[in-house]
Amino acid sequence: MDESPELVSLRNGTKVxxxxxxxxxxxxxxxxxxxLPEEDRQFLRDDVTRPEVVERFVAKLDDDSxxxxxxxxxxxLVGDGTLHRTRHGWAVHVAALRVVxxxxxxxxxxxxxxxxxxxxxxxxxxxxxxxxxxVDNQIGARRAFEKLGFHQEATLKGHVKDxxxxxxxxxxxxxxxxxxxxxMEALVADYSPTAGD
Amino acid sequence: MAKSEIRVGGLGGQGVILLGHIIGxxxxxxxxxxxxxxxxxxxxxxxxxxxxxxxxxxxxxGYPYVKSPDYLVIMSPDAYTQFAPQLKPTGTLLYENELIxxxxxxxxxxxxxxxxxxxxxxxxxxxxxxxxxxxxFFAGVTGLLSKDAMEKAVKGSVPKGTEELNLRAFRxxxxxxxxxxxxxxxxx
Ligand SMILES: CC(C)(COP(=O)(O)OP(=O)(O)OC[C@H]1O[C@@H](n2cnc3c(N)ncnc32)[C@H](O)[C@@H]1OP(=O)(O)O)[C@@H](O)C(=O)NCCC(=O)NCCS
Numbered sequence: 001m002d003e004s005p006e007l008v009s010l011r012n013g014t015k016v017x018x019x020x021x022x023x024x025x026x027x028x029x030x031x032x033x034x035x036l037p038e039e040d041r042q043f044l045r046d047d048v049t050r051p052e053v054v055e056r057f058v059a060k061l062d063d064d065s066x067x068x069x070x071x072x073x074x075x076x077l078v079g080d081g082t083l084h085r086t087r088h089g090w091a092v093h094v095a096a097l098r099v100v101x102x103x104x105x106x107x108x109x110x111x112x113x114x115x116x117x118x119x120x121x122x123x124x125x126x127x128x129x130x131x132x133x134x135v136d137n138q139i140g141a142r143r144a145f146e147k148l149g150f151h152q153e154a155t156l157k158g159h160v161k162d163x164x165x166x167x168x169x170x171x172x173x174x175x176x177x178x179x180x181x182x183x184m185e186a187l188v189a190d191y192s193p194t195a196g197d
Numbered sequence: 198m199a200k201s202e203i204r205v206g207g208l209g210g211q212g213v214i215l216l217g218h219i220i221g222x223x224x225x226x227x228x229x230x231x232x233x234x235x236x237x238x239x240x241x242x243x244x245x246x247x248x249x250x251x252x253x254x255x256x257x258x259g260y261p262y263v264k265s266p267d268y269l270v271i272m273s274p275d276a277y278t279q280f281a282p283q284l285k286p287t288g289t290l291l292y293e294n295e296l297i298x299x300x301x302x303x304x305x306x307x308x309x310x311x312x313x314x315x316x317x318x319x320x321x322x323x324x325x326x327x328x329x330x331x332x333x334f335f336a337g338v339t340g341l342l343s344k345d346a347m348e349k350a351v352k353g354s355v356p357k358g359t360e361e362l363n364l365r366a367f368r369x370x371x372x373x374x375x376x377x378x379x380x381x382x383x384x385x
Contacts, residue, residue: 124361126322188212
């Protein structure tokens with residue numbers, strides 16, 4: 001379920017397909033990342049303009065700790081959204097969200113659509129908590145996540161160095177989705193005041 | 198199908214009632230049959246015996262109590278001990294096979310089909326959906342109600358936001374059930 005592509009109509013009427021990343025996406029992904037302006041790229045965790053980095057993303061497709069989605073418009077990739085989780089250890093209930101959208105396609109709801117699909121998948125995987133890491137001056141990204149129900153949970157001072165060597169705070173935004181599962185828990189509790197045979 | 202009687206048994210907190218409710222809903226709302234549901238609880242909800250009786254029929258049901266079920270869906274050892282002897286000799290037991298061991302309480306001639314439902318639920322991300330794995334298993338093994346009706350009933354009974362995981366749980370149980378009876382017919 002939900003592995004099928006979803007056709008999204010953006011605010012300006014443009015149609016974009018959101019679908020899982022596939023092995024053949026390597027070259028298109030690389031040109032998408034290379035087309036990003038430096039300011040959108042500089043705070044991404046990896047240097048995504050290097051072919052070997054992108055190849056690594058594509059090679060990891062059968063790893064169930066990463067769920068990668070892409071947004072496609074007329075054969076070109078215009079957005080990338082991933083959900084990262086650990087399969088063992090103390091944070092198995094947590095996943096991190098990362099979203100990047102082509103400049104041309106920003107502010108038309110695509111980032112929100114990608115993030116929304118990832119949140120839905122995370123809930124579908126039974127996760128309790130989602131986090132997103134944004135740099136303090138990424139106002140747009142912070143706003144976008146806030147609109148999806150994330151709130152600022154912690155700040156790591158001077159945690160990020162941009163390509164000019166300047167340090168920035170890293171803001172960790174979180175979204176607790178466990179209430180969704182609490183309702184399910186209540187349903188399976190089998191409690192009823194009418195005890196009997 | 199004239200009339201099928203189903204008993205669901207387990208512990209409070211395993212979702213016994215929801216399981217019965219989904220079968221009843223699939224029958225009455227989505228498969229245009231008649232269904233009744235009777236729930237029974239032990240003195241405390243969580244951790245104590247809990248059971249549901251579901252009757253599914255083509256015609257209106259006069260007597261809703263299940264004395265000797267055609268199908269027994271069991272999720273805890275206590276429920277097995279209590280209800281196994283009541284199963285019809287031609288009946289089928291569906292049970293969580295990592296929690297329950299079959300013994301001679303089961304009437305001779307009755308079929309017993311097991312599924313590691315708790316493990317499957319955990320692998321899917323939430324132990325909580327154990328009962329939905331059992332719903333799927335029931336659907337796959339018995340074929341009593343259509344898959345479509347059962348899926349709709351699952352979707353319509355679980356909280357918003359949890360549909361996807363619950364449907365995956367259903368399908369996991371369903372596929373396991375279909376494979377199991379397929380294998381059973383081939384070998385025996
Ligand atoms: C963050 C990002 C993915 C948002 O994508 P997007 O497609 O522009 O997002 P949306 O169009 O869905 O915008 C959602 C809301 O976010 C806010 N927002 C987005 N960009 C903004 C900006 N530049 N300035 C102010 N608010 C902004 C707005 O409130 C917007 O809603 P509105 O347009 O109705 O006012 C995109 O800006 C991007 O790729 N940035 C670079 C990479 C990055 O920082 N990623 C986040 C870290 S994981």
